[in-house]
Amino acid sequence: MNSPISYLKTIVVFLFISCSTITIAQNINFEFAKHSLKPGSKTEILLPVETETDSTVIPVTIFNGTKKGPVLGIVAGVHGTEFVPILAAQQLARDIDPKNLSGTIILVHIANVEGFLNRSFRVNPIDQKNLNRVFPGSKNGSMTERIAWTISNTIIPNCDYYIDVHAGDYNNDLRAYAGYYNYFDKPVVSKLAKDIAVAMGFPFVVQFGNEPSLKNKAVYTSREAFIQNIPAIDIECGRKGIVEEKFVIRIKQALWNVMGYLDMVDQTPPKNEEPVMIGQRTTISSPETGFFYSDFTSGDYVKKGMKLGYITDLFGNHVTDIKCPVDGMILYKTFNPPIKKGDGLFNIGHIN
Ligand SMILES: [Zn+2]
Numbered sequence: 001m002n003s004p005i006s007y008l009k010t011i012v013v014f015l016f017i018s019c020s021t022i023t024i025a026q027n028i029n030f031e032f033a034k035h036s037l038k039p040g041s042k043t044e045i046l047l048p049v050e051t052e053t054d055s056t057v058i059p060v061t062i063f064n065g066t067k068k069g070p071v072l073g074i075v076a077g078v079h080g081t082e083f084v085p086i087l088a089a090q091q092l093a094r095d096i097d098p099k100n101l102s103g104t105i106i107l108v109h110i111a112n113v114e115g116f117l118n119r120s121f122r123v124n125p126i127d128q129k130n131l132n133r134v135f136p137g138s139k140n141g142s143m144t145e146r147i148a149w150t151i152s153n154t155i156i157p158n159c160d161y162y163i164d165v166h167a168g169d170y171n172n173d174l175r176a177y178a179g180y181y182n183y184f185d186k187p188v189v190s191k192l193a194k195d196i197a198v199a200m201g202f203p204f205v206v207q208f209g210n211e212p213s214l215k216n217k218a219v220y221t222s223r224e225a226f227i228q229n230i231p232a233i234d235i236e237c238g239r240k241g242i243v244e245e246k247f248v249i250r251i252k253q254a255l256w257n258v259m260g261y262l263d264m265v266d267q268t269p270p271k272n273e274e275p276v277m278i279g280q281r282t283t284i285s286s287p288e289t290g291f292f293y294s295d296f297t298s299g300d301y302v303k304k305g306m307k308l309g310y311i312t313d314l315f316g317n318h319v320t321d322i323k324c325p326v327d328g329m330i331l332y333k334t335f336n337p338p339i340k341k342g343d344g345l346f347n348i349g350h351i352n
Contacts, residue, residue: 030064040064040065042062043064045059051143061093061109063098065104065105069263070262071105072104072163074165075221076110078111078131080112080118081119081169082168083167083243084238086110087248089107091252092255101259106155111147121169124144127144135219135221136217137149152224161192162225163196163233163258165234165237167238167239169241172240172334173335176235177204179208180194180197181231182208182209183214196231199258200257204275237251279350281350282347283344285342286340287311288311288313288320291313292311292339293312294322294335294345296330296333298331301329303327304324309345311339322346327350329349334346
């Protein structure tokens, strides 16, 4: 039989464990770019990026949840005319409630504001550079290089997971997919990213890299995150540079699925069908300059040797046919006529 002292000990131990659990569950202030953000808060911040001659901002909303949890970075608008991710980010910012959030979300609304405001296809009009080709960027470089540097040093190191969201731009007919960085010498980071990509619920998941190790510079924003040992995932959703609400909704759903998967919100992620994993892709580049014609669309399955389209000269005279070099599925393709020698015509995912 237990003595009263033993009962007392049990109660003390129980109280200690209960208090510890409460302490662990409660979030603390989130320190970000000289701001100290309280638990349960939503804060809009314009991160300044200045060169000797120009200046811009990066609009970021931080949701610091009331309870502890991971830090999830979500970036839209690396390409300023990919509007679907930018609108998804804006709508998501209205819907996330930090009072019902575990962990922290760093949401970049538009990484390339100048590209967005000036409707500049792929590049920042100030320096004509493609933000997703200059990572990790440079502290003293051109505006685009400084934006990349700010993201590489202010946003990425704060994240436990990093998601970069894109869409098919106005030349680009695209089949929606998730992608993640997968290098064999970083199996843990790669596996964490794979699980997030799968949790998004897209039918196709592309593995970037799929090699023993990453030897090159980051170049891409999510590859910079991977280099910093942060699981890095991309979304590609939306096509032809147009705003289709169903793709805005699809991106938001993918991000809610991730928040549910990471236990950041009280939402059970749906049971997704196992996605098709695409470990290898082939890009078909144009051999000539002129007009490009093709009746195929993204998502079409194609076979090696098929005629996928043709090129004409500037008068419309047939110059060459485009043949398919592999079996697979068209992930994305150029869908309107202008084409320069070397431009990408098709990106084909190998389907086994
Ligand atoms: Zn893009």
